[in-house]
Amino acid sequence: GAVVSQHPSRVICKSGTSVKIECRSLDFQATTMFWYRQFPKQSLMLMATSNEGSKATYEQGVEKDKFLINHASLTLSTLTVTSAHPEDSSFYICSARPGLANQDTQYFGPGTRLTVL
Amino acid sequence: GDSVTQMEGPVTLSEEAFLTINCTYTATGYPSLFWYVQYPGEGLQLLLKATKADDKGSNKGFEATYRKETTSFHLEKGSVQVSDSAVYFCALSSGGSYIPTFGRGTSLIVHP
Numbered sequence: 001g002a003v004v005s006q007h008p009s010r011v012i013c014k015s016g017t018s019v020k021i022e023c024r025s026l027d028f029q030a031t032t033m034f035w036y037r038q039f040p041k042q043s044l045m046l047m048a049t050s051n052e053g054s055k056a057t058y059e060q061g062v063e064k065d066k067f068l069i070n071h072a073s074l075t076l077s078t079l080t081v082t083s084a085h086p087e088d089s090s091f092y093i094c095s096a097r098p099g100l101a102n103q104d105t106q107y108f109g110p111g112t113r114l115t116v117l
Numbered sequence: 118g119d120s121v122t123q124m125e126g127p128v129t130l131s132e133e134a135f136l137t138i139n140c141t142y143t144a145t146g147y148p149s150l151f152w153y154v155q156y157p158g159e160g161l162q163l164l165l166k167a168t169k170a171d172d173k174g175s176n177k178g179f180e181a182t183y184r185k186e187t188t189s190f191h192l193e194k195g196s197v198q199v200s201d202s203a204v205y206f207c208a209l210s211s212g213g214s215y216i217p218t219f220g221r222g223t224s225l226i227v228h229p
Contacts, residue, residue, distance in 0.1 A: 043219040108160035
């Protein structure tokens with residue numbers, strides 16, 4: 001089946017630094033990629049939707065200047081957490097949609113655990 | 118807005134026991150309903166889905182029936198295995214957005 005990878009799987013950083021998380025579709029082209037955030041024992045919250053070559057669409061309450069999303073190619077999207085603070089510590093998950101033919105299909109990455117000290 | 122409510126876990130069972138994980142939803146219109154599974158260290162995978170009332174989704178011995186009258190989509194399996202240990206997410210998508218709204222997830226632990 002289709003595989004989506006995320007890198008790194010785990011990152012620890014100091015408060016005030018920026019962290020970049022990569023999401024790659026390994027064996028298909030993704031017209032749309034999604035970024036989610038998951039708090040312990042809570043559901044996945046959609047942060048933003050990105051289409052290749054265009055600006056990301058952010059969900060209400062998500063700061064676009066803090067969570068920078070770049071979908072530079074059909075196989076790569078990046079999420080940069082700028083000036084990270086301890087409250088940004090969370091589990092970040094990306095997913096990728098292969099195309100318009102089957103719009104309710106998404107393939108998920110394994111997630112990235114971010115800890116901000 | 119749309120929402121999904123799942124039973125809290127963890128659910129702990131012995132191998133070969135019967136499994137039910139309850140899921141109820143609130144949505145406008147007629148949503149599509151999904152169960153996703155997340156094995157340790159892996160991404161979410163679609164387990165099964167149903168797109169209209171009374172549809173039954175099934176995969177790998179798991180089943181769930183779309184019950185419009187009770188707005189439910191309970192996940193069942195007749196005989197669980199240790200390898201079924203994972204977190205299970207109920208989800209829906211509606212209104213043509215194709216972006217799922219997830220429940221909180223239910224952890225299943227199966228002991229030999």
